[in-house]
Amino acid sequence: MKLFRTLMLAGLTLACTQSVAHAQNWYGMATWNISFPAEDTKKFVDETSFRGFGLDFRKEFKPMTTVGIMGSWEVFHERRNDTTSVGQVTFTGSQDRYINSFPIMLGLHKYFGAAGGTHPYIGLNAGGFVLIQTLRIGLAEFEDTTWEWGIMPEVGFIMPIDRGSSFVVNARYSMALTGEDLEGNDSQLTYWGVRVGFCWEQY
Amino acid sequence: MSLTRRYFLLGAAILLLAVALLVSCYPGDELTVSDTDTVVTAFDKNNDFATDNTYAMPDTVMHLVSEGDNDDITRKYDASILSQIASHMDALGYTRVVDPAIADVHVLTAVNVRDYTGYAYYGGYWGYWGGYYGGWGGWYPYYPTGVTYSYSIGTVFILMVDPHKTATDGKPVPPIWIAGLNGLADKSTNSNRLTKGIDQAFAQSQYLGEGK
Numbered sequence: 022m023k024l025f026r027t028l029m030l031a032g033l034t035l036a037c038t039q040s041v042a043h044a045q046n047w048y049g050m051a052t053w054n055i056s057f058p059a060e061d062t063k064k065f066v067d068e069t070s071f072r073g074f075g076l077d078f079r080k081e082f083k084p085m086t087t088v089g090i091m092g093s094w095e096v097f098h099e100r101r102n103d104t105t106s107v108g109q110v111t112f113t114g115s116q117d118r119y120i121n122s123f124p125i126m127l128g129l130h131k132y133f134g135a136a137g138g139t140h141p142y143i144g145l146n147a148g149g150f151v152l153i154q155t156l157r158i159g160l161a162e163f164e165d166t167t168w169e170w171g172i173m174p175e176v177g178f179i180m181p182i183d184r185g186s187s188f189v190v191n192a193r194y195s196m197a198l199t200g201e202d203l204e205g206n207d208s209q210l211t212y213w214g215v216r217v218g219f220c221w222e223q224y
Numbered sequence: 225m226s227l228t229r230r231y232f233l234l235g236a237a238i239l240l241l242a243v244a245l246l247v248s249c250y251p252g253d254e255l256t257v258s259d260t261d262t263v264v265t266a267f268d269k270n271n272d273f274a275t276d277n278t279y280a281m282p283d284t285v286m287h288l289v290s291e292g293d294n295d296d297i298t299r300k301y302d303a304s305i306l307s308q309i310a311s312h313m314d315a316l317g318y319t320r321v322v323d324p325a326i327a328d329v330h331v332l333t334a335v336n337v338r339d340y341t342g343y344a345y346y347g348g349y350w351g352y353w354g355g356y357y358g359g360w361g362g363w364y365p366y367y368p369t370g371v372t373y374s375y376s377i378g379t380v381f382i383l384m385v386d387p388h389k390t391a392t393d394g395k396p397v398p399p400i401w402i403a404g405l406n407g408l409a410d411k412s413t414n415s416n417r418l419t420k421g422i423d424q425a426f427a428q429s430q431y432l433g434e435g436k
Contacts (some may be wrong), residue, residue: 051238072251074242098251104428109269111428114262115255159262159407160377219238 048087050077050189052218056095058120061200061208065154066118072096075216077128085132091146095122095214105158107204114159122210123151124195126173139180142191146173150197152210169197169210179220187220261407261417263424267431271386271400274435279318279384280327281310288336297337301418305333308419309382312426317436324387329400334381337409341374378409380418382425384432401432 054073058066075093082088097120104113126148134140150171155164177191193214202208267273285302289295309331310320321327384401391397405421426432 053242096251110264110266112262112264113424113428115259117251119251159260161262 046081047223048077048079048081048089049221049223050079050218051075052077052093052189052191052216054093054095055215056097056122056195057213057215058097058211059213060211061202062097062120062211065202065208066097066099066120068097068099070095070097070212072098073214075218079128079130085140087128087130087132089128089130090126091128092123092125095124095212096120097122097212112158117155117157119153119155119157120210121151121153121155122195122212123153124171124173125149125151126171128173128175130175132179137181139178141178142176144175144177146175146193147171150195150210152197152200154203156203163203165201165203167200169200171195171197171199171210177216185222187222188217189220190215190217192216257408258417261405261421263421263428264404264406265425265429266402267429268398268400273400273432276328276386277317277319277436278321278326278328279313279331280321280324280329281306281313281331281333286332286334288334297335301415304415305335305380305418305422308422309333312422316426316430316433318432327387330385330387332381332383332385334383335378336381337376337378339374339376341372376409378407380405380421382422401429403429 052075054070054075056070056073058068058070073093073095075091077089077091079087079089097118099118101116101118102114103116104111105116106112124146126146128144128146130142130144132140132142148171150169151166152169153164153166155162157163173193173195175191175193177189180188180190182188193216195210195212195214197210200207200209283306285299285305287295287297287299289297313320313331318329324330382403382405383399385397385399389397403422403425405418405425407417407421
């Protein structure tokens with residue numbers, strides 16, 4: 022896992038260095054993010070999140086290829102009336118479960134399609150998540166804030182609407198490579214995301 | 225202004241709106257009084273409940289108040305609380321005895337209500353007119369930027385103690401089972417919420433009836 026992270030960071034650093042030499046277009050993206058919890062995350066919060074937005078900045082360092090940075094915020098919430106046992110202690114009550122996920126990643130993206138038309142693209146983002154897990158039971162609250170390394174593969178379409186501006190829609194799979202739940206057991210943040218928004222190109 | 229720039233500003237405005245909505249509509253902050261109710265139970269894993277068959281229980285609920293404070297906790301529900309606990313103990317297979325000296329365990333019930341007062345601050349100085357306005361010869365009124373609120377949190381404790389255990393280091397003997405029913409105290413619905421809470425405490429503690 023450490024080797025994978027090192028290779029990813031080395032690749033992105035190389036891409037950034039090359040972008041200085043080429044100095045071509047940059048792109049900005051603002052998106053509304055809909056997220057679907059999966060695997061470990063689904064066990065803690067099993068509700069689709071419609072509270073999310075994201076911002077991407079990408080720089081073309083060679084034709085149809087960009088390197089960039091992205092940040093977003095997704096809020097997951099579920100209220101359960103549930104009984105939970107931890108060791109010899111059992112709780113029952115209204116539980117509000119939250120995950121606030123703030124991915125901050127570097128990304129490498131490759132675009133396809135003819136100039137002026139729709140551009141499908143694929144990409145890989147790598148970095149990490151500021152992860153805040155919160156459990157409220159009645160009047161008590163348990164919260165844990167951590168940084169988790171992770172990756173986010175992505176596919177999407179950029180559809181031009183005018184010179185320099187486009188609609189964007191993409192799907193991402195957010196996957197933390199590290200992490201624990203509030204009880205200290207291994208648990209990785211994982212969720213699917215669909216993002217729709219605008220993209221601006223600056224020449 | 226170029227079209228690209230206009231779109232960019234539009235996007236920025238949408239993004240700011242998204243942030244505002246995300247923050248203002250943060251989910252789960254709306255709670256009813258009963259949503260605050262929590263039932264917590266815990267047991268001593270080293271105790272063998274199968275060997276405990278009899279229990280003694282005082283005919284009173286202890287009211288936990290600080291020394292010198294008035295005991296203004298109502299006794300309206302004491303009898304029904306004790307009766308409900310006795311019913312659950314009987315259903316689990318325990319036999320109630322009058323003499324505490326021969327009982328395997330003692331069951332004690334206590335209640336505590338604590339009052340809290342807070343101050344919610346609106347923020348900013350909107351509506352503040354506190355300065356001296358000489359031309360009019362007086363002070364304009366000060367509009368407060370917050371509101372004071374108060375609430376009470378009530379807790380019912382049910383403790384099961386093994387009277388045959390002795391303290392070794394001068395500390396009180398810990399209970400072998402404890403239940404805590406905690407929530408906002410609300411006079412209008414307390415009875416129903418207490419009943420449900422006690423039922424839940426025993427429902428999630430079926431190990432108390434093991435071997436009977």
